[in-house]
Amino acid sequence: MTLSGDLIIGGANVRGAAAAFSAINPANGNPMEPSFAGATKEQVEEATSLAWDAFPVYKETSLDDRARFLEAIAEGIVALGDDLVMRAIDETGLPRGRIEGERARTVGQLRLFAKEVRDGRFQELRFDPADTERRPVAKPDLRLRNVALGPVAVFGASNFPLAFSVAGGDTASALAAGCPVVVKAHSAHPGTSELVGRAVADAVAACGLPRGTFGLLFDAGFEVGQTLVADHRIRAVGFTGSRRGGTALMKIASERKQPIPVYAEMSSINPVILYPNALRSRGAEIGKSFASSLILGAGQFCTNPGLIIAVEGAGLDAFIGSAAAALSESQAQTMLTGGIFDAYCNGVARLSSSPSVSQVAAGKDGTPNQAAAALFETTAAAFLANPELQEEVFGASGLIVRCRDDEELRTVVGSLEGQLTIALHVDAGDIGAASPMISQLELLAGRLLVNGFGTGVEVSPAMVHGGPYPATSDGRSTSVGTLAIYRFLRPVSYQDFPIDLLPEPLKLF
Amino acid sequence: MTLSGDLIIGGANVRGAAAAFSAINPANGNPMEPSFAGATKEQVEEATSLAWDAFPVYKETSLDDRARFLEAIAEGIVALGDDLVMRAIDETGLPRGRIEGERARTVGQLRLFAKEVRDGRFQELRFDPADTERRPVAKPDLRLRNVALGPVAVFGASNFPLAFSVAGGDTASALAAGCPVVVKAHSAHPGTSELVGRAVADAVAACGLPRGTFGLLFDAGFEVGQTLVADHRIRAVGFTGSRRGGTALMKIASERKQPIPVYAEMSSINPVILYPNALRSRGAEIGKSFASSLILGAGQFCTNPGLIIAVEGAGLDAFIGSAAAALSESQAQTMLTGGIFDAYCNGVARLSSSPSVSQVAAGKDGTPNQAAAALFETTAAAFLANPELQEEVFGASGLIVRCRDDEELRTVVGSLEGQLTIALHVDAGDIGAASPMISQLELLAGRLLVNGFGTGVEVSPAMVHGGPYPATSDGRSTSVGTLAIYRFLRPVSYQDFPIDLLPEPLKLF
Numbered sequence A, B: 001m002t003l004s005g006d007l008i009i010g011g012a013n014v015r016g017a018a019a020a021f022s023a024i025n026p027a028n029g030n031p032m033e034p035s036f037a038g039a040t041k042e043q044v045e046e047a048t049s050l051a052w053d054a055f056p057v058y059k060e061t062s063l064d065d066r067a068r069f070l071e072a073i074a075e076g077i078v079a080l081g082d083d084l085v086m087r088a089i090d091e092t093g094l095p096r097g098r099i100e101g102e103r104a105r106t107v108g109q110l111r112l113f114a115k116e117v118r119d120g121r122f123q124e125l126r127f128d129p130a131d132t133e134r135r136p137v138a139k140p141d142l143r144l145r146n147v148a149l150g151p152v153a154v155f156g157a158s159n160f161p162l163a164f165s166v167a168g169g170d171t172a173s174a175l176a177a178g179c180p181v182v183v184k185a186h187s188a189h190p191g192t193s194e195l196v197g198r199a200v201a202d203a204v205a206a207c208g209l210p211r212g213t214f215g216l217l218f219d220a221g222f223e224v225g226q227t228l229v230a231d232h233r234i235r236a237v238g239f240t241g242s243r244r245g246g247t248a249l250m251k252i253a254s255e256r257k258q259p260i261p262v263y264a265e266m267s268s269i270n271p272v273i274l275y276p277n278a279l280r281s282r283g284a285e286i287g288k289s290f291a292s293s294l295i296l297g298a299g300q301f302c303t304n305p306g307l308i309i310a311v312e313g314a315g316l317d318a319f320i321g322s323a324a325a326a327l328s329e330s331q332a333q334t335m336l337t338g339g340i341f342d343a344y345c346n347g348v349a350r351l352s353s354s355p356s357v358s359q360v361a362a363g364k365d366g367t368p369n370q371a372a373a374a375l376f377e378t379t380a381a382a383f384l385a386n387p388e389l390q391e392e393v394f395g396a397s398g399l400i401v402r403c404r405d406d407e408e409l410r411t412v413v414g415s416l417e418g419q420l421t422i423a424l425h426v427d428a429g430d431i432g433a434a435s436p437m438i439s440q441l442e443l444l445a446g447r448l449l450v451n452g453f454g455t456g457v458e459v460s461p462a463m464v465h466g467g468p469y470p471a472t473s474d475g476r477s478t479s480v481g482t483l484a485i486y487r488f489l490r491p492v493s494y495q496d497f498p499i500d501l502l503p504e505p506l507k508l509f
Helices: A041-058 A063-079 A081-092 A096-119 A169-177 A190-206 A223-230 A243-254 A276-299 A314-329 A338-352 A380-385 A406-414 A428-441 A482-488 A504-508 B041-058 B063-079 B081-092 B096-119 B169-177 B190-206 B223-230 B243-254 B276-299 B314-328 B338-352 B380-385 B406-414 B428-441 B482-488
Strands: A007-009 A012-014 A126-128 A142-148 A152-155 A181-184 A214-217 A236-240 A262-265 A271-274 A307-311 A357-362 A374-379 A397-403 A419-425 A445-450 A489-495 B007-009 B012-014 B126-128 B142-148 B152-155 B181-184 B214-217 B236-240 B262-265 B271-274 B307-311 B357-362 B374-379 B397-403 B419-425 B445-450 B489-495
Touching: A007 A041, A007 A190, A041 A181, A041 A214, A041 A223, A063 A081, A063 A096, A063 A169, A063 A190, A081 A096, A081 A190, A096 A169, A096 A482, A142 A504, A152 A169, A152 A223, A169 A181, A169 A236, A169 A482, A181 A223, A190 A214, A223 A243, A236 A243, A236 A482, A243 A262, A243 B243, A271 A276, A271 A314, A271 A406, A276 A307, A276 A314, A276 A397, A276 A419, A276 A428, A307 A314, A307 A406, A314 A357, A314 A374, A314 A397, A338 A357, A338 A374, A338 A397, A374 A380, A380 A397, A380 A406, A397 A406, A406 A428, A419 A428, A428 A445, A482 A489, B007 B041, B007 B190, B041 B181, B041 B214, B041 B223, B063 B081, B063 B096, B063 B169, B063 B190, B081 B096, B081 B190, B096 B169, B096 B482, B152 B169, B152 B223, B169 B181, B169 B236, B169 B482, B181 B223, B190 B214, B223 B243, B236 B243, B236 B482, B243 B262, B271 B276, B271 B314, B271 B406, B276 B307, B276 B314, B276 B397, B276 B419, B276 B428, B307 B314, B307 B406, B314 B357, B314 B374, B314 B397, B338 B357, B338 B374, B338 B397, B374 B380, B380 B397, B380 B406, B397 B406, B406 B428, B419 B428, B428 B445, B482 B489
Parallel strands: A152 A181, A152 A236, A181 A214, A236 A262, A271 A307, A271 A419, A307 A397, A374 A397, A419 A445, A445 B489, A489 B445, B152 B181, B152 B236, B181 B214, B236 B262, B271 B307, B271 B419, B307 B397, B374 B397, B419 B445
Antiparallel strands: A007 A012, A007 A214, A126 A142, A142 A489, A357 A374, B007 B012, B007 B214, B126 B142, B142 B489, B357 B374
8 A cells, every 4th residue: 555645635635735744663763755745724724624514414424324434434444454554563663462452442442433323322312392281381392412513623642543543532432423523643653644544534435425524634743733723613622642732722722712622631640559458468469560551562651550659668668679670671662753752761860860759670771762661769748749740751650659657648649630540459458448538539530440550441331531630631521432422512402393393313202 | 587698608607708798679779788798718718628528428428318408408498488589579670470480490490400319310320341251351340420520619690599599500400410519699689699598508407418518608799709710629610691701710710720611601692583484474473472582581581582583575574563563562671780781771872873783673761770672673794794793782682684585694694603592483384494504503502492482491301501602611511401410520430449449329230
């Protein structure tokens, strides 16, 4: 399959008229063919105009047609075969197993949303029958359904070139809701983006949908994204990336003439709280699992366990000893981009040079762009006094907070910002101490887990991948799992409508 | 019942330590006893601290306990008897029938939410069972429930002294969701607010709930409200009022360290589109009903029909003639406050002096503070050229937009801002022309209605009282009806929790 480096606007390949850029293979630093040309402001507007034109038709597609479209995208991605896997490996430095797993997840996600669409419950159909006899005033006939918000801008994430990129969770849930999608591809994996984008565009054509239902835009910088979010035809935003990027988009969205919702997943250090009995009985074992989770995918997961909180003692020492041993043996891993590698190195250097932090382990060094794992520790008092220690270091870096006692541990937990996940490690004897904390932890994270780590996010109905600010911009939502569709819907009520004027799904009562 | 003029903090009457003010009887301009003392910053913080302390207990009350609390509030309001009705009449200038109707609605609303709480569906309980045999990785046990956001700040609305005030829709739905509430009373009806606030506080005590579950604050100005929305313990805001007030609160909320959702219902002119066949067969009749809806409650409804859009012709002339005749005969009505009366007069004067607008009817003049209805007309071209003609004039003022043809009518509709309601008047022969517009209208309003007017908002499961900005700050929500509870909830996922550690409702699977 030959890559064109073109934008996809209205289903067609269109050469971008702004500055061009190339993908860089992070494993060797070499630029890759072809060059991808960025979109101009006019090209962004062409894509959003077409999306706007497509919207009234697309939002009223039958549930079955929409489900079949999602399935066709899934089939198209599978049909890309090894071309897609190879390009993704080259653009991200991620190993084959990970890319294949992520492809399976992406395809499974599209099929899950197809099922959710067919099920139809997301429409939230409601009917309050009329009562003309009611006094003092008659009761009207009221029907309600959820309606799609409008065209959605989706930003591809660097760390999930498939599952959170062109046809990832945001796109799948927005399309499922009935919203056309314009994707701003992540500049780190443009070839992967083009391949998947072509699969989506082909599915649009094969299903006879309006050609503006999907668009794909490239950009060497930030202008395309900023233009998209400010565009009056865009009605919601899905974003996964840095806190700075996410808050910049929130600001643009809130200053529009008509503000729109931004669903930005931004930063999380995913605290892990270790309880005394669990530490005592299996501190070393937990330390080993922690190390595995910390270095998984070079630590480049939103749910990477970056913070350990525990009361001092022999159990914690065993945990640290075992985690340090495992991390010291760990090989350096290629990071997604040079920029991410540099940011990781800066974050680690910042912790290393902090007077209140000491390093307890370092992974093996590697070639350029390969990051070594790092584990640090500090005291609760220092952690509480230095809020910057809560800043995410994206990558395989963890910080252990030593607490004197249970009370200090609770103070540390009380100081935490919003998180995607919080994990507890408990034995039966810890339940009494952990139980009263659940109520507090619920307010801090979208997902709580016991005796595990947040890496590995199940795509299912009961999943929440979200959490209070700054984990995400909107703690009322999830970007993974079937609930994600509700981000792109709003309720509309129809009063005393003659049957002929009602939208199809509401005629059925 | 003697009024104290005190704040309610932690269930107790507390004298405010900031500037005091009195209610003014709008019918005669006289100040009324007692004086109400505003809350200081410290007193606001005392109320929010107590709400924060109450939250962990209150959010875990059993569904039945919470439902009984809502019912106890309803009973307490009924038990206030005529004292409440008289005070509300004196403070608002609204007639007895309206106040009694609104009391019934308020009490019914609390009981409806009690039913909704007992039903429990709002918890959105979900369960994905574990599958330890799954490969390549085992499937975890995942359970999900909705959790209350935290303490909510509610702003009483001037125009609904009961149904959208201290124990109105926002308070009822927030309490139903499990959120403590701190109310900033509207300064136009402080006595009514104190009476109802006492009923809520008594219900808190009678039900053995934490005393911070409810607080009531007064303020002569805006500081209490601003302090409340900025307070880190407040996690959501319910507001009904002006666009300026609502956007100011949105700004404060978005600039917090942790931004919070603001549900502000702000301004809407509730367009009414008249179709040719309906106009031809019953233009005069529709004109008469329109006049009744326009002057209902001196036009002081968020859903007041302020804009008529129609194609010129004999039918529209008949409509105008009949509406003008009815309005010319209409008596002036006392408005809620001197400020609202002044704003109404200014709005009407602005329309009167606009070169592109002409007045077609004026109601009878009254005593000071009594507003006369006003009806204006303009051309589609002038309406499109002067966006300020879309600004809400709160009160019984309407503007008719004359369109040359169907195409121009659609252009006018396309220029509209977000609305709470849009009404269509159609006969069977109009369905063909109206049908393709529904898809466009859905994007502009939270409620569409046929052959009626938006005044009269049913409190029921299929109601949406909301709409795209600037009708509200968040078009994904409704402030009336059972769906309103979802504004104050967020999903949380529990992974691999031992039964003993799970929140009660999730143990049941």
